[in-house]
Amino acid sequence: MTAITVKRLAADILKVGQNRIRIKKGEKVRAMESLTREDVRGLIEDGAVYGIRKVGPRTKPPRKKKGTGKRRGKKYSRKGKKEAWMERIRSQRKYLEEMLETGEVPAEYKRKVYLKIKGGSFRGKKALRTYLIENEMYVEKKKAEVKKVEEKIPAPKKAEPKKEAPAKKTPAKKPPVKKE
16 A cells, blocks of 8 residues: 555544644555555554644634724714713722722711712812822821831830940050150
């Protein structure tokens, strides 16, 4: 049997294309001696004839294609006014809660700021933060963290001063002698 015939039979048995069938270099003579389909099956079991794996293109996640060139319709046709409003207000309220928890905004200002958010005074979180800083309602995060740490850790005990080793005595210098 020729190599082409062996490859054709092996491709049929392995259910792959003929181009994916390989015959090992040392086994080529043995493959030529095979006469039947059963002989080819034996070669496949021995590993003398094998099929290589299929290598396809690397799979990538599909892109969303939401760029400006793909957008159609009016401003609020993609996301309604109400959805945009809810998204904006919820993010501002969540941001306010985070600042209250960390101590950046004192609790006494919560109601005032909350009502301003509800009234739509701020376009986003950045505008909210700017308002808090300008109206001196914002305490820097570092100061707030220091306060929390001081509350958790008790004040350190005053250590007793270490006893100093006696200083080595140096011989006293003799006053200079005046010559008259």
